[in-house]
Amino acid sequence: MPWLIAFVLPAFVIVVAVQFYPLAYSALLSVQEWSLTKSQAPEGFVGLENFVKELGDETFRRSVRNSVWITGGAVVLEMLLGVCLAYLTMGSSWRMRAVRTLLILPMVIAPVAAGTLWRILLNYRAGLVNHLLGLIGVQGPEWLASPDWAIVSVILLDTWQWTPFVLLVAGAAIASIPGDLLEVAAIDGASRWKTFAYIELPLLTPLLLLTLVFRMLESLLSLDSIYSLTFGGPGFSTYTMTFYIYTQGLRNFNFGAAAASSWIFMAFASVSIALVFWFQRKDW
Amino acid sequence: MRRRKSLRQRLFSVIHAFVLALACLVVIVPLGYLIINSIKLPREFLTIPPTILPTEVTFEHYQELIDDKKTVRYFQNSLTVAVWTTGVTILTGTLAAYGLARARLSAKILALVTFTFLFIRFYPRVTTVIPFFLVMRQFDLLDTVWAIVIGQLGITIPFVTWLMLVVFQDLPSEIEEAAVVDGASVWQRFSRVVLPIVMPSVSAAAILTAFLSWNEFLIASSVARRKASVLSIAVASFVSDKGIQWGPMAAMSVVMIVPMIVFALFAQKYLIRGITFGAVKG
The missing domain is CATH 1.10.3720.10 (MetI-like)
Incomplete structure (x- = not known):
């Protein structure tokens, strides 16, 4: 037993020091008045004032709305495209394996680099995307300069980078469906569509739901790609929760406010994490 | 004996191949374009239309x-x-x-x-x-x-x-x-x-x-x-x-x-x- 404790101890100490101590510290900050530009040390306990102020803050509310749109749009697209592509790339022929290898590449790219890459592609005048749209007679929008299209751009980037994740998980799930189940259905005269709707989809649902929550959380938490694609702009139109908290804390140095808004965010994330936990342990 | 594929099946396999080809292009083209951009002359960056194949390679x-x-x-x-x-x-x-x-x-x-x-x-x-x-x-x-x-x-x-x-x-x-x-x-x-x-x-x-x-x-x-x-x-x-x-x-x-x-x-x-x-x- 002493050996086992010695095994676990180093990891335990590091995790407590680097994760749980800062978490507690952050909770403490959230109820204090502290802005580094005004003072080098916290300026006292203010109760829930930071929370009230943040919840009423226009930029904060806007980032919540943006987050909902971006994450909602991206995750729906990723699930649909990912599952379709998983079906289309089934099989173990070398061609399908090559296609799969190729399709997962966006996922291994650093999100910051993916952001700069799409910044180049989406340039209004000289970008490749608008050029290609022009070839088929479509006048491309001002992707990164118009508030609405900037949101669409962020959704496109997230979808481009993370559809492969859904493809991989869904592909593994589809491949694990027993083949005889599908044969029986075919013998009984079920159409391909009916087999999918009544046999495969119910079997896939638990894992797909889990994947959905996973993607939702990761998309909400992502900072890197927005940082390098739009930097929250134009104006505040692509500020997400994460980006807002980051700029509040590490650009404006409003530690109290940033900590308070991050705990509001945390409450929501905790519910989602509990959901993941519940999905994983449930017997479907 | 090989059965001829029905029209519907053939149509399906054409669409299948087309969609996969499109998906592959959506991955390759941006990556390829990034590499091209990294070896393009500075004056070719903001040209209209964009320079897809640079006239000269530069490192x-x-x-x-x-x-x-x-x-x-x-x-x-x-x-x-x-x-x-x-x-x-x-x-x-x-x-x-x-x-x-x-x-x-x-x-x-x-x-x-x-x-x-x-x-x-x-x-x-x-x-x-x-x-x-x-x-x-x-x-x-x-x-x-x-x-x-x-x-x-x-x-x-x-x-x-x-x-x-x-x-x-x-x-x-x-x-x-x-x-x-x-x-x-x-x-x-x-x-x-x-x-x-x-x-x-x-x-x-x-x-x-x-x-x-x-x-x-x-x-x-x-x-x-x-x-x-x-x-x-x-x-x-x-x-x-x-x-x-x-x-x-x-x-x-x-x-x-x-x-x-x-x-x-x-x-x-x-x-x-x-x-x-x-x-x-x-």
């Missing part, structure tokens, strides 16, 4: 990066951070996972441990970044690679522990029983019997850790903006600068992306297992 952007002492340092810093993070993570994470797997924890405690790992992976990390910044300031570690390494360890150690915990739990205990009978200590059992068997999983974990560390941005950008800056910060910094330098930005992105793509092609199986791990196993 001046890469040359510029190599000549710039800062870039070389960023690259070295990224490498240092990845090596240290991976080394320490694998060492402590594997040991901790083995300890947890063999400690015969009750189901409740094990569930708590699992929930903690899940929580650490998915809570809004931006919450702890500010306190972490303050702690690093207190220890006078701001703007050092060590601050980045320590910060990343907080993410990678729980992740690797979780990954390896499943591996050790799947290992039948009979394997170790012979060693127990021979009077081997826990350490001997671990290092001589168990470790050689799980080595493939350990390498998978190592590959994944190196990958996460190399691409990481949030922690690095919050504690090390200047001297100890890494590639991910350098790539992102092109954006806020006045007048984007398209060439160096493309070249820098290529420098950051290419190692990971090569990595992914060679260690695909491991990388995929790690990335999708949380979703498939819990």
Whole structure:
């Protein structure tokens, strides 16, 4: 037993020091008045004032709305495209394996680099995307300069980078469906569509739901790609929760406010994490 | 006897091939265009229509990066951070996972441990970044690679522990029983019997850790903006600068992306297992 404790101890100490101590510290900050530009040390306990102020803050509310749109749009697209592509790339022929290898590449790219890459592609005048749209007679929008299209751009980037994740998980799930189940259905005269709707989809649902929550959380938490694609702009139109908290804390140095808004965010994330936990342990 | 395919089936296979080809293009074209941009002459950047095939190939952007002492340092810093993070993570994470797997924890405690790992992976990390910044300031570690390494360890150690915990739990205990009978200590059992068997999983974990560390941005950008800056910060910094330098930005992105793509092609199986791990196993 002493050996086992010695095994676990180093990891335990590091995790407590680097994760749980800062978490507690952050909770403490959230109820204090502290802005580094005004003072080098916290300026006292203010109760829930930071929370009230943040919840009423226009930029904060806007980032919540943006987050909902971006994450909602991206995750729906990723699930649909990912599952379709998983079906289309089934099989173990070398061609399908090559296609799969190729399709997962966006996922291994650093999100910051993916952001700069799409910044180049989406340039209004000289970008490749608008050029290609022009070839088929479509006048491309001002992707990164118009508030609405900037949101669409962020959704496109997230979808481009993370559809492969859904493809991989869904592909593994589809491949694990027993083949005889599908044969029986075919013998009984079920159409391909009916087999999918009544046999495969119910079997896939638990894992797909889990994947959905996973993607939702990761998309909400992502900072890197927005940082390098739009930097929250134009104006505040692509500020997400994460980006807002980051700029509040590490650009404006409003530690109290940033900590308070991050705990509001945390409450929501905790519910989602509990959901993941519940999905994983449930017997479907 | 081969039956002729019906019209419908043929139509379907044409659409199938078309959709897959389109999907592949959506992946390849942006990546290819990035590489083209990194070897394009500066005057061809903002041309209308965009220059897809440059008239002349130039390596001046890469040359510029190599000549710039800062870039070389960023690259070295990224490498240092990845090596240290991976080394320490694998060492402590594997040991901790083995300890947890063999400690015969009750189901409740094990569930708590699992929930903690899940929580650490998915809570809004931006919450702890500010306190972490303050702690690093207190220890006078701001703007050092060590601050980045320590910060990343907080993410990678729980992740690797979780990954390896499943591996050790799947290992039948009979394997170790012979060693127990021979009077081997826990350490001997671990290092001589168990470790050689799980080595493939350990390498998978190592590959994944190196990958996460190399691409990481949030922690690095919050504690090390200047001297100890890494590639991910350098790539992102092109954006806020006045007048984007398209060439160096493309070249820098290529420098950051290419190692990971090569990595992914060679260690695909491991990388995929790690990335999708949380979703498939819990």
